[in-house]
Amino acid sequence: MDGTPRTDGTPASGGTPGTPGTSPRTLRTPRTPLRVGLIGYGLAGSVFHAPLIAGTEGLVLDTVVTANPDRQRQAAAEHPGVRTVADTDALFARAAGLDLIVIASPNRTHVALARTALEAGLPVVVDKPLAATAAEAEELAELAERRGLLLGAFQNRRWDNDFLTVRRLVRDGALGEVYRFESRFERWRPRPKGGWRESGDPAEIGGLLYDLGSHVVDQALALFGPAATVYAETDVRRPGAEADDDTFIALTHTSGVRSHLWVSATTAQLGPRFRVLGSVAGYVKYGLDPQEAALREGRRPADDRAAWGVEPECAWGRLGSGESPLTGGGDPVPTLPGDYPAYYAAVAEALRTGGEPPVTAREAAEALRVLEAARVSATEGRTVRVREEEVSAV
Incomplete structure (x- = not known):
């Protein structure tokens, strides 16, 4: 099924939409930009959220929260006129002057900050993962x-150029009936960077x-629907690393499609980003969205x-049947343009109309349910069934 979200703010098919409602706060008039408070100005906040918010018609980056003086200066230099505050108390003290809170702080803070913002009457976008567990996401x-x-939930990889291309090929039937979906997000980083991640x-x-796995699982569910079972392997391979840095996840979807997903920081030879096999043809794509x-590098969508x-x-990837793309087999498929700006354009539209965000909290909860099952599988060395209300071993 085609579960990629629309850019008009309507929910993705196959997701479980929340109950639409009207915020108790009065938003600006259609001609007045909606004011955004951004919590966090590390990688996620400074590289992704801030420039995309600032470049979205109908939104204005009003306030950035960071306790780091260097990042405060960076935010002020990159976004002239923006307020910078050192803590969320200062942000929420002026909640009446804001229309949206975006949470791009460390993962452990997501749930508490989202709850505080919602209780203050503010709409919220949370960087992935929305929470640690599906239960927490459902509560929010x-x-x-x-x-x-x-x-x-901010799942920007749904707007990667290669994923948009795969979505169109699946939707248009170019592959026939898809039976296997392979997705790799691999890097070669033999030395850990350290830090909370x-x-x-x-x-x-x-x-x-939970980092790159959040993306590849979300993409698989958006394309092919809920997972029935999960098998996973998580390894810590690099000297000095403490968290999993080489992970494999196998999903069997209720639709019958099997997804094999790899995320790794230890891959010395990178595999294809996508390999999708169907009854008529297969598609192979190398490289990452640009x-x-x-x-x-500091470039912005509005630049060009x-x-x-x-x-x-x-x-470009290649589409064919029986050929090897490594020897030029198959036909080149023009890659659709990537479109990260579409995410916040859809958020702005949803805020104006009372519609759903482009990726709902319920969809994020479904992906978290899979990630929880993957953790159980990797720990216990068995396939795990994903049920509606609980995770259980097969």
């Missing part, structure tokens, strides 16, 4: 629904299973909107 979703507030402390919700690299997310022809 229920709170947002009771308050009539938007609660969305690579901490072995479970409270940090670090490691690749948007993250562009954002890290027509060229944003576009990759050269030499990077």
Whole structure:
């Protein structure tokens, strides 16, 4: 099924939408930008959220929360006119002057901050993972629904150029009936960087299973629907690393499709980003979407909107049957442009209309249910069945 979200703010098919409601707060008029408070100005906040928010028509980056003086200066330099405050107390003290809170702080803080924002009457977007468990995500979703507030998960990889291309091929039937989906998000980083993302402390919700795994699982569920069973392997391979840095996840979807997903920081020879096999043809695509690299380099979508997310022809994937793409077999498939700006455009539209965010908290909860099952599987060395209300061993 085609579960990629629309850019008009309607929910993805196959997700479980929350109850639409009207915020008890009055939003600005359609001509007045909605004011955004951003919590966190590390990698996620400074590279992804801040530039995408600032570049979205109808949104304005109003306040950035960071206790780091260097990051405060960085935010002020990169976004002239933005307020910088050192803690969330200062942010929530002026809740009446804000229309949206975006949480891009360390994973361990996501649930508490989202709850505080919702209780203050503010719509919220949370960077992935929304929470540590599906139960926590469901609790937040229920709170947002009771308050009539938007609660969305930031899953920007649904707008990667290669994923958008796979989605179209699946939707258009170019592959026939898909039976196997392979997705790899691999890197070669033989030395750990350190920091909370690579901490072995479970409270940090670090490691690749919850980091890049959040993306590849979300993409698989968006394409092919819920997972019935999960098998996973999580390893710590690099000297000095504490959290999983080489992880494999196998899903059997209720639709019958099997997804094999790899996330790794220890891959000396990178495999294809996607290999999708169907009854008529297969599609193979190497390389990564260019948007993250562009954002890290300081480029912005508005610099050249027509060229944003576009990759050269030499990077296109290939579609064929019985040929090897490594020897030029199959036909090149033009890669659709990546479109990270579509995420916050959809959020702005949802806030104006009372609609759903492009990725709902319920969808995030479903992905977390799979990640929890994967952790159980890797620990116990067995396949785990994902049920609606609980995770159980097969």
